[in-house]
Amino acid sequence: MDAAELKGKFAEAFGYDEGIRIFFAPGRVNFIGEHTDYNGGYVLPAALTFGTWAAASTREDGIYRFRSTNFDTKVESDVSEMIYKKEDDWANYPKGVLRELIQLAGPENSKHYHGADILYHGNIPNGAGLSSSASIELVTGLALSKLAGIDIPMIELVKLAQRAENHFVGVNCGIMDQFAVGMGKEGQAMALKCDTLEYDYMPVKIDGYKLVITNTNKQRGLADSKYNVRRRECEQGLEMIKTVIPHVKSLGDVSFEVWEKVRHVIKDPVIGRRVEHVIMENERVLAAMRVLERNDLNEFGALMIQKHESLRDLYEVTGAELDTLFDEASKVEGCIGTCMTGAGFGGCTVSLVKDDEVDTFKERVAEKYTAKTGLVPTFYICEIGDGATEKLKEEKQSRF
Incomplete structure (x- = not known):
């Protein structure tokens, strides 16, 4: 899907095709520093080139309508009624962000949030541990604030998105995911101290190697996990x-x-x-x-x-599926590093694999993993990309 196709989907969903703006927020991978973020430690994540796109347009009646190409659930809420509802499923993430935007604006500026239609399209596997929730949060925060004509520094949108997930959705996450999604830079990881938000960009030069993310395809929800x-x-x-x-x-x-x-x-x-x-x-x-x-x-x-x-041994958040991927990846010549990424309990591994060994890596890991778990893994060859942004008309639009 490209930008024109996404606008076409928007027109199908909402019945008009004028005034549509396109926004993007990536997923993220975390190389080192797992479960250190909410402990005030260091993390080393990077934004990816896949993520969540949002086609959005303003309304004047105070109604926000949320649709997705990935989920069937359709949600419509008045700006004055942004409350958590279990049946709203994925749409609770944008609703939580909108509530935080209104609270941040205060009485003087909250009137600028007077409704919008927003259609999401994502290519992050749901529940894979690549921060699909933070991606939705940041693309929502950016889109709805821009539609309201309110410029909010990205670091403030990052903090706001974390509050939404903590207080509205109920996941007591640290700030790493939102920070990586909002502040990412192409070709660079971020060394972040999570309690002070001091950070530095670190170039990741992997010439001759590929970043291979392998999805266990074991679904898990953070709010329901340990x-x-x-x-x-x-x-x-x-x-x-x-x-x-x-x-x-x-x-x-x-x-x-x-x-x-x-x-x-x-x-x-x-x-x-x-x-x-x-x-x-x-x-x-x-x-x-x-x-x-x-x-x-x-x-x-x-x-x-x-x-x-x-x-695996001390924090006990890997499980049979992630450990099997780790074990089998470690046996493949040309794989010089591999580990789970994200919170665990399912999700993905990230591996550094020599260019000419990637096909062998995928074949051998898939064969052994399926034989041991009965699940079929999915592989993604990834690049490190930029953080959340509006996709302007003059920018060359890639397919997604």
Whole structure:
């Protein structure tokens, strides 16, 4: 589908074809730094070149109509009635963003949010752990604020989108997904400290290799998973550490050297494993930043492998499907790094594979994975792209 086709779908959905603007927000992949974001640590994500497009046009009657080419559910809400409804399914994400936009605008400017029709089209696999929810949130925030004539800095849209997911949808996520989707740059990963939002762009030069994302095709929803349980376990671990180091604000501020001195205060072995993963994962992000600076892809791949092993053994969020993909990918010559990406409990792995080994990689991993799990994986050859943006008329439109 290209921009003209998306506008045609918009016309089919809403009955008119005037005043349509096109917006885009990518999905994201996280190389290193899993489950460190809500612990105030470092992450190393990158935006992708696939994501969510939105065709949108203003209304004057205070009604917002949400449609999607990917889902059958159609939702219509008055601007004064943005409340969570289970039956609204995916549309709760844009509704939550709109509510946050109105609250941010305040009484003086909220009148500018006087209705819109918006049609979404995404090519991020739903539930794959590539941030389809953050993609929908950021494309909605950008589109509806622009239609209202209100310019909001991207970093504020990022924070707003996180609030919508936390408070409206009910997923207690950190800010990494929204940040990567909103602030991404082509060819670069982002080294982000999630509690302070200090960040730097790190060029990812993978000449001779491809980024291969492999979808387990095991569906999972974050709100229904053990994601929130893991967060509570980390909070409990931090409180235990605070009994001996009261000034520590987050696990992301605890170095490995300090952890070695205070680990004895955590008597619960499960909580101890969770905390150890977060602290060691934080160290891996810092190491990955140094590795990217000297363009050492083999060492970067080794850090990806260590990441997956920690998520499997200490944080316990991988599961049979992700572990099978990891095991089989690791056996293929030419794959120098592989790990789960996203929250886990299903979703995807990301692998660094030599150009001339990609076909062999896909064939062997698929054969072994299907034999062991009964599921058929999907492979995506990916590039690192830009963050959320409006697709202006003069821009060359690619197919999506």
